[in-house]
Amino acid sequence: MDLHVDLKDRRDLAGQIYRGLRAQMLDGRLRGGERVPPTRELARRLGVSRNTVSVAYEWLAAEGLLTGRTRAGSFVQAPPREHPPRGRATAGVKLRPRAIWSELRTPRPPEPPARHDFRVGIPDATLFPFEAWRRLMARQLRASAMTAAYADPFGHPELREAVARHIGVSRGVRADATDVLITHGAQQALDLIGRVLLEPGDCVAVEEPGYPPARLLFQSLGARVVPVPVDAEGLDVSALPDDARLVYVTPSHQFPLGIVMSPPRRRALLDWARQRDAVVIEDDYDSEFRFGGRPLETLHSLDRSGRVLYVGSFSKVLLPSLRLGFLVAPPSLQRELGLAKQVSDSHSQLPAQAVLARFIDSGMLARHLRKTRREYELRHARLTEGLARHFGSGLRLLPSVAGLHLSATFARGGARLERTLTGQARAAGVGVEALSPYFAGTPTRHGWVLGYGALTLDGIDEGLRRLRASVAGAL
Ligand SMILES: Cc1ncc(COP(=O)(O)O)c(C=O)c1O
Known part of the structure; x- marks a missing residue:
């Protein structure tokens, strides 16, 4: 273990080592069961005598924070729970990033995975x-x-x-x-x-x-x-x-x-x-x-x-x-x-x-591509047919013959409907992405972007059934 101990000066070296290690044990940086370096090694690294480190270890052992002291080494004893948790890095002065960074909109964190996840942009990890x-x-x-x-x-x-x-x-x-x-x-x-x-x-x-x-x-x-x-x-x-x-x-x-x-x-x-x-x-x-x-x-x-x-x-x-x-x-x-x-x-x-x-x-890539292309083509077809069957003319599919996602716009209704229906879908365990966040300016189309990379054929069928039920005839 690469243990860091701050030695400020040459006075009371054993005390400084003792206090440094004790603080690390109490705030959880050093955890119960971890082996501390042998006295000889730590002494060499810190440029002190071996005896100085031994004294520090003995004080820690006397407090019950270090056990062992056998040939297998000395081990940290888990400290009592009531000690305060480890602090974060000091907040310190407010450093100023370039102005541009405060102007940028932080991307929305991805939604947690839904049970039926039409998430955009991901392939099927099981095909890897x-x-x-x-x-x-x-x-x-x-x-x-x-x-x-x-x-x-x-x-x-x-x-x-x-x-x-x-x-x-x-x-x-x-x-x-x-x-x-x-x-x-x-x-x-x-x-x-x-x-x-x-x-x-x-x-x-x-x-x-x-x-x-x-x-x-x-x-x-x-x-x-x-x-x-x-x-x-x-x-x-x-x-x-x-x-x-x-x-x-x-x-x-x-x-x-x-x-x-x-x-x-x-x-x-x-x-x-x-x-x-x-x-x-x-x-x-x-x-x-x-x-x-x-x-x-x-x-x-x-x-x-x-x-x-x-x-x-x-x-x-x-x-x-x-x-x-x-x-x-x-x-x-x-x-x-x-x-x-x-x-x-x-x-x-x-x-x-x-x-x-x-x-x-x-030639493995070519084979992998043949296999995955076949699979994704089936999923693309299943999703296209399913959307048409479940939503008819309420959802307009944009022509798409490639990739791992497709888009569909609502025949009527705007931002409010998109928000409501996307929320209702999520509440029903179906993850679909609204189209509007992909616009930098005012959205001119509303609807959904649906990925099929991560869903099996059965998953697509079930997801669409639930999607239709969740919007309850609103489209
Ligand atoms: C338009 C576009 N470009 C590129 C990528 C891939 O980016 P990267 O290679 O950085 O993962 C994606 C992935 O979703 C994409 O949608």
């Missing part, structure tokens, strides 16, 4: 290939596979190679390993882009409704974030502010509406960006799960001018807690993005990167 991942990780966590040195900020070379191939095959993205930067999820990719491109006060256009974590991130970097409406074809390019330096979009599966950006809109956005010398971020966070329709070319592939930054994530394909994502960086920004990654966190954790590289290279 735990066995294979554990095996690959065990192979990495060996001295022969690890190095003590820091690694390349851009990422593990084999993973960069594997990701470049994976998105080349699955999404037609033209990139080689040197274009790929491995990040802690899509969120860090957005952060790096913002750090590299944005001056305080720069305008960033985001979709409305849109992805709150991206909005919040750009605001935190001091950008002026302007929400731009989304219609049936995706982002309304004609409504983009003239001075937008950066445009953040989710064209394959708009978040949260689920709309696919039409080809004319894609071209219009790229033309607009060329004319204004703006940069486009294409967040392709869940397009691996596409259940119908022809896949559309990514903005990145359509772009000939090197102004689209393609962002991807393994949060949906694998698990969000792994924090594995990537960024395809244009040559003109590669040095700066790599540097931003380096000053931010040196590099992403190496063993997980190596495991993912093996997972992709060995």
Whole structure:
């Protein structure tokens, strides 16, 4: 145990050690049963004689706070319960964060899991290939596979190679390993882009409704974030502010509406960006799960001018807690993005990167995707049919052929109805998310966003039955 004892001066050393340890025992930092360091070791660390530490230990033992004193060592004796609990860190002076942090709206904490949880944005953890991942990780966590040195900020070379191939095959993205930067999820990719491109006060256009974590991130970097409406074809390019330096979009599966950006809109956005010398971020966070329709070319592939930054994530394909994502960086920004990654966190954790590289290279990712896509396609169909059956024309399903969630708007009724029905559903054990919180400004649509990643087919059926009962004909 790395025990810290504050020695203020050289007087009464045994007393200082005794009082320091006693305080830690009484306030619970040192817990009953913990072994304290042998006298010789603590004496060496504190630069005092062994006898001094022995005296302190004897005083503690005399008070019944230390027992043992055998060859197995000395152990803390749990102190009586009535002692005050350990204090928090001193509140101290009020330190002042940058003004921007007090202007940001704190995201609402996630609701506790509901019994029937149509939570948005999470995959099914039970489909994760735990066995294979554990095996690959065990192979990495060996001295022969690890190095003590820091690694390349851009990422593990084999993973960069594997990701470049994976998105080349699955999404037609033209990139080689040197274009790929491995990040802690899509969120860090957005952060790096913002750090590299944005001056305080720069305008960033985001979709409305849109992805709150991206909005919040750009605001935190001091950008002026302007929400731009989304219609049936995706982002309304004609409504983009003239001075937008950066445009953040989710064209394959708009978040949260689920709309696919039409080809004319894609071209219009790229033309607009060329004319204004703006940069486009294409967040392709869940397009691996596409259940119908022809896949559309990514903005990145359509772009000939090197102004689209393609962002991807393994949060949906694998698990969000792994924090594995990537960024395809244009040559003109590669040095700066790599540097931003380096000053931010040196590099992403190496063993997980190596495991993912093996997972992709060995064909396990392709197999996992085939399996999960089949499963999610069934759930998507079940939810779509179920919503139509239970709610008829009272709920308008927005067209969606991909991802792990879909959106539906109420045929009539606004914010009040949305609040009431969402609350009634929760009271009945059904977790559905209201659409309005995804708007930065005044919501123009009301309804629900429903995730099906975490529900089985039976779970979807039962959840919908209860959802319908909870709204009792209000839709
Ligand atoms: C629009 C969008 N982008 C990205 C992500 C994934 O982010 P990350 O890779 O940081 O987990 C999500 C997850 O819900 C998302 O909805």
